[in-house]
Amino acid sequence: MAGVILPGPLANSSRPATLGVLGGGQLGRMFVHAAQAMGYQAAVLDPDPVSPAGKVADVHIATAYDDEQGLAQLLQRCEAVTTEFENVPAEVLATLGAHRPVAPGAAAVAVAQDRRAEKAHFAASARLSGVGPAPHAVIESEADLARVPQALLPGILKSARLGYDGKGQRRVASRDELAAAWAQLGGVPCVLERQLGLRDELSVIVARGADGAMVTLPVQRNVHRHGILAVTEVFEGVLPVRLAQQARDATMAVAAELDYVGVLCVEFFVIDDGSADGALVVNEMAPRPHNSGHYSIDACDVSQFELQVRTLAGLPLTSPRAHSAAVMLNLLGDLWWRSGNPTTPDWAGVLALPGVHLHLYGKLDARPGRKMGHLTVTAADGHEARRVAWEAAARLGLAPWR
Structure with a gap:
């Protein structure tokens, strides 16, 4: 099979193949354990010197995710790279992907990083499955705020980027509450979703x-x-x-x-x-x-x-x-x-x-x-x-x- 990175020692190397992961949290830690159980070495890039994944990896590169020297070390050591969280800069994955197999790729992660792109993708995939997103509207300006259909209220206002575990979200029941919540979120691009039963x-x-x-x-x-x-x-x-x-x-x-x-x-x-x-x-x-x-x-x-x-x-x-x-x-x-x-x-x-x-x-x-x-x-x-x-x-x- 083309592109297969076999576990265990490589034919032309004295070391096992190394798989890299961006992020040192618990997901990276459990990826490292799985990779090592299958005969790979694992390298973690994470700025925290005591990150959960870094402590169990074969190699821990303690730099920022966009640090050029850290990324160069990761490329030097690894045959392929993944990520354990979606907020790693997509451009970093693109840089790595130009030299090594990277999964998931930069384009897919970029969609998941932005609720606007994510909703559009869900609407497109609904043509295949029949399951789409909740009724919603994108809010990027005062004009968008004024055009929000009344049918979307009450709703949940979510920041378009960097929201997880309930962060960057506000419940709104009226247009006044919507305007206030958008201001509280800093007037950043948001998605308003209709609140459903x-x-x-x-x-x-x-x-x-x-x-x-x-x-x-x-x-x-x-x-x-x-x-x-x-x-x-x-x-x-x-x-x-x-x-x-x-x-x-x-x-x-x-x-x-x-x-x-x-x-x-x-x-x-x-x-x-x-x-x-x-x-x-x-x-x-x-x-x-x-x-x-x-x-x-x-x-x-x-x-x-x-x-x-x-x-x-x-x-x-x-x-x-x-x-x-x-x-x-x-x-x-x-x-x-x-x-x-x-x-x-x-x-x-x-x-x-x-x-x-x-x-x-x-x-x-x-x-x-x-x-x-x-x-x-x-x-x-x-x-x-x-x-x-x-x-x-x-x-x-x-x-x-x-």
């Missing part, structure tokens, strides 16, 4: 190779709190079969329309349209592995991070099979604080429960809202996985969910 949230992770081959993880049901993922559930019956298949098809259409190479997560809302199952609208995408796919490390025979390695190295893609029902809990820095005082979560009590897998990311500073780790519960069926997860949540002081 939300029944559920789900996401799909797809891996697409350079040859166009695609595989997906099982569809994931998600629960968010304050704009941050709190719970992911993956088991038979957690979502209607029709909606799950429709979400899979729509995700593959998004990836194909982008000519995407790599691992991509697409998030959907299930809205109340009066039908038994509800209807899907596509919300946003992340050009990387995603928090909602972490359960795949423990519940699937191929994780999202192994898929990331395979797409980057040009290796064959096989459809992941879920061997267990799974519930994942996101562990935020709030767990390390009670009534303003530092505390240690009850890890012993949680680990005494059956099927519990704890993953902490090696971050030294536990701050409220900061992703410090995740906990996955696996079981033979969804009822048991959810029961144990509820008990684990209770022992950690996390709120229950339905």
Whole structure:
């Protein structure tokens, strides 16, 4: 297969092939672990000298993402490069892509970095899947603000760039609130989305190779709190079969329309349209592995991070099979604080429960809202996985969910 970067020592080298990743957070850390398990070395470029991924990588280049010397070192050491977050400058990926295989590519990441381009792409891919974005309008000027259709209110105003985990968003119910929210966001380009009757949230992770081959993880049901993922559930019956298949098809259409190479997560809302199952609208995408796919490390025979390695190295893609029902809990820095005082979560009590897998990311500073780790519960069926997860949540002081 042309372009394949084989694991293990290269034929003309005494060292294993090296895969690089831009970004040193937890996603980079888990990519490094997957790459090393498959026989590769891993290089991380991240300015934080104690980044989670940098601490476990074979090579850590501690420079800014656009530092010329740092990028030169990455090119010198690596056979291919990926990214662990979407806000790395797209021009950096373009620079690297001129010399090495880079997945995802600069053009795809640029679309994901700007909600205006993202919405336009979703509308285009809807021609293939029938699933499009929520009704919306782009606001770039006072004139755009004045032209907003009344039908989009109440709505959610979102900054076009650099928004994630609920940041850069304001709920608005009237034109006055819309104008005030736009001013609060600095008058930057924004997208206003009509607020819809939300029944559920789900996401799909797809891996697409350079040859166009695609595989997906099982569809994931998600629960968010304050704009941050709190719970992911993956088991038979957690979502209607029709909606799950429709979400899979729509995700593959998004990836194909982008000519995407790599691992991509697409998030959907299930809205109340009066039908038994509800209807899907596509919300946003992340050009990387995603928090909602972490359960795949423990519940699937191929994780999202192994898929990331395979797409980057040009290796064959096989459809992941879920061997267990799974519930994942996101562990935020709030767990390390009670009534303003530092505390240690009850890890012993949680680990005494059956099927519990704890993953902490090696971050030294536990701050409220900061992703410090995740906990996955696996079981033979969804009822048991959810029961144990509820008990684990209770022992950690996390709120229950339905």
